[in-house]
Amino acid sequence: MTRLQELLQATAVVGSFRPEENLEATGISYHSQKVSPGDLFVCITGYSTDGHKYLPDAVKSGAAAAIVERIQEDIAIPQYVVPNSRIAMAQLADAFYSHPSSKLKMIGITATNGKTTTTYMTNAILEQHGLKTGLIGTVVIKIDDVKIPSELTTPESLDLQSYLKQMVDRDVTHVSMEVSSAALESHRVETVGYDIVCFNNLSREHIDSHGTFEKYFEAKASLIRGASEHSSAVLNLDNEHAASLVGQTRANVITYGLKSTEGTLHCKDLDLSTGRAKFTVEIIKPFKGDGVEYTPGEFRVELRIPGLHSVYNSMAAIAIALLCGVPVATIQEALRTFGGVERRFEFIHEDEFIIVDDHFANPGNIDVTLETLRYMDYEQCHFVYAIRGNRGPIINRENAEAIVKWMNRLEMHEIIATRSASHVNKNNTVSDEETDVFLEVMNEAGIEVKLYRELPDAIAHALSKAGRGDLILLAGCQGMDPGAEIALELLKEPVSKQGAEG
Numbered sequence: 001m002t003r004l005q006e007l008l009q010a011t012a013v014v015g016s017f018r019p020e021e022n023l024e025a026t027g028i029s030y031h032s033q034k035v036s037p038g039d040l041f042v043c044i045t046g047y048s049t050d051g052h053k054y055l056p057d058a059v060k061s062g063a064a065a066a067i068v069e070r071i072q073e074d075i076a077i078p079q080y081v082v083p084n085s086r087i088a089m090a091q092l093a094d095a096f097y098s099h100p101s102s103k104l105k106m107i108g109i110t111a112t113n114g115k116t117t118t119t120y121m122t123n124a125i126l127e128q129h130g131l132k133t134g135l136i137g138t139v140v141i142k143i144d145d146v147k148i149p150s151e152l153t154t155p156e157s158l159d160l161q162s163y164l165k166q167m168v169d170r171d172v173t174h175v176s177m178e179v180s181s182a183a184l185e186s187h188r189v190e191t192v193g194y195d196i197v198c199f200n201n202l203s204r205e206h207i208d209s210h211g212t213f214e215k216y217f218e219a220k221a222s223l224i225r226g227a228s229e230h231s232s233a234v235l236n237l238d239n240e241h242a243a244s245l246v247g248q249t250r251a252n253v254i255t256y257g258l259k260s261t262e263g264t265l266h267c268k269d270l271d272l273s274t275g276r277a278k279f280t281v282e283i284i285k286p287f288k289g290d291g292v293e294y295t296p297g298e299f300r301v302e303l304r305i306p307g308l309h310s311v312y313n314s315m316a317a318i319a320i321a322l323l324c325g326v327p328v329a330t331i332q333e334a335l336r337t338f339g340g341v342e343r344r345f346e347f348i349h350e351d352e353f354i355i356v357d358d359h360f361a362n363p364g365n366i367d368v369t370l371e372t373l374r375y376m377d378y379e380q381c382h383f384v385y386a387i388r389g390n391r392g393p394i395i396n397r398e399n400a401e402a403i404v405k406w407m408n409r410l411e412m413h414e415i416i417a418t419r420s421a422s423h424v425n426k427n428n429t430v431s432d433e434e435t436d437v438f439l440e441v442m443n444e445a446g447i448e449v450k451l452y453r454e455l456p457d458a459i460a461h462a463l464s465k466a467g468r469g470d471l472i473l474l475a476g477c478q479g480m481d482p483g484a485e486i487a488l489e490l491l492k493e494p495v496s497k498q499g500a501e502g
């Protein structure tokens with residue numbers, strides 16, 4: 001319980017309605033169905049509805065006062081006016097939970113692709129070092145050994161601050177978290193004091209929500225530009241967008257890259273030939289980590305997971321771990337055993353043939369996934385692709401073009417497609433327009449499409465074709481029924497029938 005007047009010091013209140021001196025706030029809430037008696041209810045003007053409309057419901061559930069952008073005169077509880085409720089909520093939540101991020105080593109990682117993998121890798125290294133860790137991202141919220149399924153990549157500010165407080169209470173010291181562009185734009189991480197921020201890559205994604213690619217970049221860049229002089233910014237020099245931020249932050253900049261030898265860390269002697277990555281990290285410029293001063297030198301790294309993208313993700317994780325003072329030997333051991341993350345080029349079956357399950361959402365992601373096939377040893381690839389839905393035809397055209405580019409390079413001529421399983425939001429609808437643009441690009445490229453209504457039929461077809469040494473790629477097969485589960489279920493029975501095309 002906190003005195004409301006004290007709590008309100010955390011934000012700029014520009015007006016009030018029936019203010020009350022001695023009110024106590026038992027909690028904060030922003031959804032009318034999650035209000036507890038005595039709560040301060042934050043009315044958020046949303047993208048799809050207006051939280052102010054739900055104030056009467058919140059009051060029925062016991063809200064004692066409200067943060068509003070516009071006074072609701074017909075509601076009798078005290079109301080405090082702020083210019084932006086989302087910013088106010090971030091500030092109030094930070095104060096309500098006693099500024100938890102200031103008591104934790106906060107690591108914020110942004111990228112179009114690889115946020116989840118990089119946070120998992122970083123966490124694996126920190127755990128290997130014996131630290132109590134927290135992890136926040138698309139798959140899970142981990143508070144030491146407690147795991148909570150995630151709803152968003154980056155939680156809403158109130159939930160985020162509550163998780164951080166729980167981490168402090170459980171003696172967690174280091175938190176690796178994914179920071180999405182949506183979160184940056186909607187002020188979810190406004191009051192998080194980061195010790196390390198990282199920008200790994202940027203490619204086309206989320207144009208539907210940000211409007212333009214430039215706005216998408218600006219949202220992501222704000223993580224680096226907003227970092228304090230007491231923090232470190234880990235930037236990928238090989239990505240032009242990340243590299244452009246080198247001179248635009250007060251943070252101490254640490255860079256990494258394969259192409260440039262100008263930065264702090266350089267990756268060299270890369271060997272992807274075995275399907276797994278091996279490389280040397282060269283410390284080019286001296287820098288400081290927690291309790292350590294690094295001088296120029298080098299060490300070898302072996303990853304268990306494949307692909308050039310994994311090298312970039314691990315270079316980011318290595319830079320972060322070095323900044324945290326983790327010994328090189330611990331980093332090497334953690335990366336040698338790190339098995340990857342579910343649905344991120346995940347080997348779900350390795351027997352007579354291999355099945356790989358991958359997210360496959362956007363051109364950047366498609367590029368690295370199909371490029372990884374170049375370094376793998378297989379007879380034939382059976383490519384099952386769930387056409388992306390719910391994001392419009394523009395990204396579908398770009399995705400289809402990226403697929404064609406790689407199918408040509410890999411000399412693949414057939415794709416098994418389905419419109420039954422789409423992406424994100426677990427939304428199962430792929431519109432005719434989204435399907436047609438995919439078919440059009442494939443048709444123009446002369447690639448044969450076997451189009452199935454249902455994902456299980458598409459997978460059954462791939463299984464019926466797969467021979468010894470082959471590879472089945474489940475690409476973007478993430479609907480209500482995940483492709484990986486369907487494939488493993490189908491593998492239990494002999495494949496006798498092929499599904500209905502159409």
Ligand SMILES: CC(=O)N[C@H]1[C@@H](OP(=O)(O)OP(=O)(O)OC[C@H]2O[C@@H](n3ccc(=O)[nH]c3=O)[C@H](O)[C@@H]2O)O[C@H](CO)[C@@H](O)[C@@H]1O[C@H](C)C(=O)N[C@@H](C)C(=O)N[C@H](CCC(=O)O)C(=O)O
Nearest residue numbers: 030031032044046047048049051054152153154156180182
């Ligand atoms: C586009 C976006 O960021 N949407 C988020 C946003 O929703 P919104 O502004 O549309 O909210 P709204 O539904 O209009 O509601 C307005 C207010 O009314 C309240 N309300 C609403 C209904 C009701 O019955 N009672 C009630 O009180 C809501 O709690 C909210 O406070 O604020 C909501 C509350 O915080 C979030 O749940 C919601 O995330 C939705 C679920 C979502 O899908 N977000 C995606 C785009 C997202 O954030 N994705 C990124 C990852 C992207 C990536 O891959 O990089 C992420 O970080 O997860």
Ligand SMILES: Nc1ncnc2c1ncn2[C@@H]1O[C@H](COP(=O)(O)OP(=O)(O)OP(=O)(O)O)[C@@H](O)[C@H]1O
Nearest residue numbers: 112113114115116117138309344345359360365368
């Ligand atoms: N550095 C990278 N560059 C491009 N693609 C990557 C990179 N790292 C991983 N990927 C691919 O991108 C997809 C998503 O990976 P990951 O979940 O780690 O990224 P993300 O940014 O967290 O995405 P999401 O928030 O949607 O989970 C996977 O298919 C993975 O193979």
